[in-house]
Amino acid sequence: MFDKVFPFINSTICTAIPLLFGAIGEIITEKSGNLNLGIPGIMYMGGISGIIGGYIYEHYSSSPSTFLCVTIALLASLIGSLILAFIYSFLTITLRVNQNVTGLALTTFGIGIGNFFGGSLLKFFNEPGKSISIIKTGDGFKASLPFASKLGVFGDTFLSFGFLTYLAIIVAILASLFLNRTRKGLNLRAVGENPATADAAGISVVKYKYFATLTGGAIAGLGGLYFVMEYLGGAWTNDGFGDRGWLAIAIVIFAIWRPALAIFSSFIFGGLYMLSIYIPGLSSSDKELINMLPYVVTILVLIITSIRKKRENQPPASLGLSYFREER
Amino acid sequence: MESSKKHLKEPLIHITRRTDIPRVKAWCIRLVAIIASLVVCGLVIVLISKYNPIEVYEKMIDGNFGTKRKVLNLLKGTSALLCISLAVTPAFKMKFWNLGAEGQVLIGGLASAACMHYTRLQFGNSISSWQLILLMFATSVVCGMIWGVIPAIFKAVWKTNESLFTLMMNYVAIQLVGFFIAKWVPTGSGVMGVINLDTKCGWLPDVFGEKYMFNVIVVAVLTIVMFIYLRFSKHGYEISVVGESENTARYVGINVKKVIIRTMLISGAICGLAGFLIVSGADHTVTKNLAGGMGFTAIMVSWLAKFEPFMMVFTSAFIIFLQNGSSAIAMKLGLNKSVSDILTGIIIFFIIGCEFFINYKINIRAKQKEAK
Numbered sequence: 265m266f267d268k269v270f271p272f273i274n275s276t277i278c279t280a281i282p283l284l285f286g287a288i289g290e291i292i293t294e295k296s297g298n299l300n301l302g303i304p305g306i307m308y309m310g311g312i313s314g315i316i317g318g319y320i321y322e323h324y325s326s327s328p329s330t331f332l333c334v335t336i337a338l339l340a341s342l343i344g345s346l347i348l349a350f351i352y353s354f355l356t357i358t359l360r361v362n363q364n365v366t367g368l369a370l371t372t373f374g375i376g377i378g379n380f381f382g383g384s385l386l387k388f389f390n391e392p393g394k395s396i397s398i399i400k401t402g403d404g405f406k407a408s409l410p411f412a413s414k415l416g417v418f419g420d421t422f423l424s425f426g427f428l429t430y431l432a433i434i435v436a437i438l439a440s441l442f443l444n445r446t447r448k449g450l451n452l453r454a455v456g457e458n459p460a461t462a463d464a465a466g467i468s469v470v471k472y473k474y475f476a477t478l479t480g481g482a483i484a485g486l487g488g489l490y491f492v493m494e495y496l497g498g499a500w501t502n503d504g505f506g507d508r509g510w511l512a513i514a515i516v517i518f519a520i521w522r523p524a525l526a527i528f529s530s531f532i533f534g535g536l537y538m539l540s541i542y543i544p545g546l547s548s549s550d551k552e553l554i555n556m557l558p559y560v561v562t563i564l565v566l567i568i569t570s571i572r573k574k575r576e577n578q579p580p581a582s583l584g585l586s587y588f589r590e591e592r
Numbered sequence: 593m594e595s596s597k598k599h600l601k602e603p604l605i606h607i608t609r610r611t612d613i614p615r616v617k618a619w620c621i622r623l624v625a626i627i628a629s630l631v632v633c634g635l636v637i638v639l640i641s642k643y644n645p646i647e648v649y650e651k652m653i654d655g656n657f658g659t660k661r662k663v664l665n666l667l668k669g670t671s672a673l674l675c676i677s678l679a680v681t682p683a684f685k686m687k688f689w690n691l692g693a694e695g696q697v698l699i700g701g702l703a704s705a706a707c708m709h710y711t712r713l714q715f716g717n718s719i720s721s722w723q724l725i726l727l728m729f730a731t732s733v734v735c736g737m738i739w740g741v742i743p744a745i746f747k748a749v750w751k752t753n754e755s756l757f758t759l760m761m762n763y764v765a766i767q768l769v770g771f772f773i774a775k776w777v778p779t780g781s782g783v784m785g786v787i788n789l790d791t792k793c794g795w796l797p798d799v800f801g802e803k804y805m806f807n808v809i810v811v812a813v814l815t816i817v818m819f820i821y822l823r824f825s826k827h828g829y830e831i832s833v834v835g836e837s838e839n840t841a842r843y844v845g846i847n848v849k850k851v852i853i854r855t856m857l858i859s860g861a862i863c864g865l866a867g868f869l870i871v872s873g874a875d876h877t878v879t880k881n882l883a884g885g886m887g888f889t890a891i892m893v894s895w896l897a898k899f900e901p902f903m904m905v906f907t908s909a910f911i912i913f914l915q916n917g918s919s920a921i922a923m924k925l926g927l928n929k930s931v932s933d934i935l936t937g938i939i940i941f942f943i944i945g946c947e948f949f950i951n952y953k954i955n956i957r958a959k960q961k962e963a964k
Contacts, residue, residue, distance in 0.1 A: 361945060364689050373936075375930070379928055384928045388640075510763065513759070547774070549770075588607075
């Protein structure tokens with residue numbers, strides 16, 4: 265029994281962290297009133313950019329240093345996701361076009377880029393083989409605290425992760441503090457609730473929206489990076505990230521737009537995502553049903569919050585709408 | 593005094609909303625955007641393939657019209673995408689963000705496949721193909737309807753956010769398909785083979801001696817019906833009023849809840865029909881990837897065509913043309929065929945970006961007029 269519990273917790277954490285990054289990114293974005301359905305695409309982009317960065321460095325350097333591997337992959341990933349987030353921001357904030365269509369197009373675009381470069385990068389460098397793997401960079405991301413392995417099961421289960429795992433939780437806590445305890449955070453929420461009022465109060469709506477969407481995109485991209493580096497150990501499989509991006513958006517609803525609750529929710533969702541593998545004796549049809557649970561639960565939360573109409577549990581009031589000052 | 597005057601200086605760029613723009617001018621702006629996007633797409637392919645731009649488009653045309661099989665593929669893809677686009681259109685016109693077309697199509701397809709599977713078990717060969725086709729059609733449409741109307745009811749009664757709701761319903765549908773495939777395929781391979789390969793029972797017949805033609809005809813008729821429905825029927829009028837302003841609709845005595853639910857019933861039903869056409873007329877099996885992202889692409893197709901059914905014929909054909917063409921190029925070069933997704937994304941960015949220039953006017957500050 266217990267020999268299954270600890271690996272289960274371990275893989276739950278591994279699954280939860282990308283979801284957490286994605287959810288925090290989406291929460292910050294949505295708090296500014298932008299419903300960014302491009303997050304799944306941005307997460308793919310974050311992953312593949314990290315892979316490309318790491319691959320090029322390992323390819324051209326005769327003796328790659330682990331530190332540089334990690335730094336370059338991290339920077340590449342951030343740049344990649346920022347570019348996509350910028351496309352989204354420019355189209356929806358400056359050009360005020362429809363957020364849903366832009367977001368979906370961004371997801372198609374990002375997943376396309378991920379799969380295309382993931383599937384063709386080796387071909388561009390004239391290398392044999394089908395799948396990329398950059399072990400050195402992957403190891404850099406997986407490097408855990410040196411004393412973790414000495415702490416037995418506890419260390420293996422909770423402390424055997426790379427720095428991104430802990431970063432995710434720190435980012436979530438910081439986001440929570442930012443949104444609830446700082447003036448800028450409150451301004452941001454005002455922009456998402458009622459941009460016209462925020463504008464009248466002297467808050468620059470455009471700046472806040474750009475700031476939130478770009479930051480959110482960068483954070484979400486880290487989720488993709490985590491997945492390819494730590495979960496897959498510096499490898500890429502096409503469509504390997506699967507529907508996790510949408511699950512991140514589901515978590516935003518489940519956590520009723522609160523970063524602190526998102527930590528807890530992403531662990532629940534991560535657990536549900538992995539549950540079917542660890543329950544013994546399940547038929548394959550039962551597994552499919554268990555994998556349905558996260559989505560069903562999200563729908564229930566969505567319904568319950570809309571029926572109860574508690575004001576603090578609602579989505580940001582102007583979510584999905586573009587703001588034009590001269591509109592009446 | 594001087595400083596406050598300076599402060600009041602007009603900004604360099606001033607944006608105002610356009611209330612009416614001549615249709616011709618609007619389509620001209622869109623045309624420019626399409627051309628610009630094609631140039632960028634061409635550049636992308638040139639960069640990755642090292643063909644020259646003209647060669648790229650030659651290869652694209654070849655990839656779509658080179659052989660009869662390729663032309664049929666173009667027709668097959670276009671009819672499916674067009675059908676789903678027509679399905680999502682009435683809902684979008686009403687500003688109901690149905691992001692769940694993917695799921696509704698899947699459920700429709702699953703229902704068709706279920707009919708084929710269970711009748712084969714139950715009746716063997718004693719059921720005629722036409723009886724089975726009618727049964728499949730009816731169940732698919734009803735199932736698509738149910739899948740579509742659930743979020744609509746919650747939207748109408750409790751204002752539950754429909755875009756997130758329908759989005760989640762997609763994944764419930766995907767897992768449901770997985771569940772049934774796992775039930776039906778005892779080997780546990782998770783792949784449903786072609787159903788009724790031997791009897792061709794429940795397969796739509798060839799028309800003019802060609803596969804997929806039945807689908808093309810059905811969708812062509814549907815396009816005309818949808819055009820008439822949206823343009824000339826009372827329902828179509830109510831849909832546009834609700835889409836423009838719910839308050840106005842309520843004021844003139846339109847029952848908004850009823851319109852939302854009714855429109856989603858129609859939208860879901862057509863999605864179910866699309867699922868039926870894909871299973872019965874093309875694939876003859878069901879997979880989790882049956883809709884293949886078309887539920888999302890359809891949203892963009894409908895948007896690009898400004899909700900006009902006849903324009904959708906062109907936009908959907910255009911997207912499928914690009915996808916097939918770029919996949920052909922990628923295949924020839926041994927690259928990943930996802931390049932078509934990149935191109936689709938770029939084109940949509942351009943075309944939705946140009947909406948800004950249709951909806952807003954940019955007034956650049958006139959040359960300094962000194963104070964009179």
